Amino acid sequence: MPVIEVEGLRKTYRDHVAVDDVSFSVESGEIFGILGPNGAGKTTTVECLTGLRRRDGGRVSVFGHDPDTDRDALRETVGVQLQHSELQPKMTVREALGLYASFYADPADPDELIDTLGLRDRASAYWGKLSGGQRQRVAIALALVGNPRLAVLDELTTGLDPKSRRDTWEVVERVRDRGVTVLLVTHFMAEAQHLCDRIAVIARGRVAALDTPEGLASAAGSTQRMRFHTTQPVPVEELRALPVVTEVVVDGAAVTVRGEGELVFAVSQLLGAAGVTPSNLRVEHASLDDAFLAITGQLTEEAA
Numbered sequence: 001m002p003v004i005e006v007e008g009l010r011k012t013y014r015d016h017v018a019v020d021d022v023s024f025s026v027e028s029g030e031i032f033g034i035l036g037p038n039g040a041g042k043t044t045t046v047e048c049l050t051g052l053r054r055r056d057g058g059r060v061s062v063f064g065h066d067p068d069t070d071r072d073a074l075r076e077t078v079g080v081q082l083q084h085s086e087l088q089p090k091m092t093v094r095e096a097l098g099l100y101a102s103f104y105a106d107p108a109d110p111d112e113l114i115d116t117l118g119l120r121d122r123a124s125a126y127w128g129k130l131s132g133g134q135r136q137r138v139a140i141a142l143a144l145v146g147n148p149r150l151a152v153l154d155e156l157t158t159g160l161d162p163k164s165r166r167d168t169w170e171v172v173e174r175v176r177d178r179g180v181t182v183l184l185v186t187h188f189m190a191e192a193q194h195l196c197d198r199i200a201v202i203a204r205g206r207v208a209a210l211d212t213p214e215g216l217a218s219a220a221g222s223t224q225r226m227r228f229h230t231t232q233p234v235p236v237e238e239l240r241a242l243p244v245v246t247e248v249v250v251d252g253a254a255v256t257v258r259g260e261g262e263l264v265f266a267v268s269q270l271l272g273a274a275g276v277t278p279s280n281l282r283v284e285h286a287s288l289d290d291a292f293l294a295i296t297g298q299l300t301e302e303a304a
């Protein structure tokens with residue numbers, strides 16, 4: 001049985017439709033990503049799944065419970081890390097974990113979590129004195145202290161530097177290795193690509209695409225782009241006449257050729273025959289970024 005089943009979820013704020021019609025299911029042991037541009041309805045969706053908001057329509061089941069009517073049943077099994085967690089500035093990391101652990105019947109060992117999350121040397125530090133990355137790790141620890149079977153992590157690494165982001169990814173992978181299902185909300189394509197088994201792309205309150213990262217990228221097409229430099233005359237018309245080529249752009253010494261299939265072979269052969277030697281040759285394939293752009297009409301933060 002899936003851990004999460006959502007069918008036709010709808011949520012409005014007064015007359016504003018935040019989530020229009022969202023359906024997906026999450027299997028046990030998956031890292032499932034919800035990816036989408038700002039305001040797409042991602043946070044509202046996870047808030048409806050965790051019982052923090054009441055939906056206006058549709059069906060939601062988490063471990064067989066309806067979060068609207070059965071919130072208490074989910075308290076012990078679902079750990080939630082929401083955007084912008086705040087604690088008392090004068091509470092230490094160990095105190096916060098101890099306090100949160102006391103809310104649960106069968107909590108995780110706070111000291112073990114402190115180690116897992118790489119917080120050993122900050123365990124006695126005040127929340128108010130922690131860096132952004134350390135706070136994020138504490139927030140994840142708090143989401144895990146109840147020994148949940150499902151961890152919901154919203155905007156896990158927003159505001160973190162690249163090193164802290166990678167460290168946090170490792171933590172999430174370790175959490176999954178312990179058998180916890182992870183629902184991850186993110187803006188970041190690289191994060192979704194690195195961590196997620198499957199991704200639902202949400203745009204304007206609807207699921208615009210749902211697939212593995214590889215599946216989403218390949219649905220964006222088999223487009224390839226060759227870029228190179230040359231000061232020699234480029235046989236533009238012959239290049240355009242190649243069946244695998246869709247576009248040729250020459251900008252001074254910079255040449256871009258788009259196409260598909262055996263593009264690299266066909267273009268290299270033609271340039272060789274014309275006596276043109278390309279330098280700085282680069283070949284790019286359709287990526288998850290291209291897929292996101294095609295699906296949502298927007299660039300991700302990293303690509304923008």
Ligand SMILES: Nc1ncnc2c1ncn2[C@@H]1O[C@H](COP(=O)(O)OP(=O)(O)OP(=O)(O)O)[C@@H](O)[C@H]1O
Binds near residue numbers: 013
């Ligand atoms: N409490 C609220 N009252 C009114 N409108 C809201 C409220 N919360 C969210 N919205 C609106 O609902 C829409 C969806 O918001 P939501 O926060 O779910 O999107 P999101 O995809 O998580 O965005 P972001 O990536 O910016 O966090 C947005 O247009 C937002 O302005």
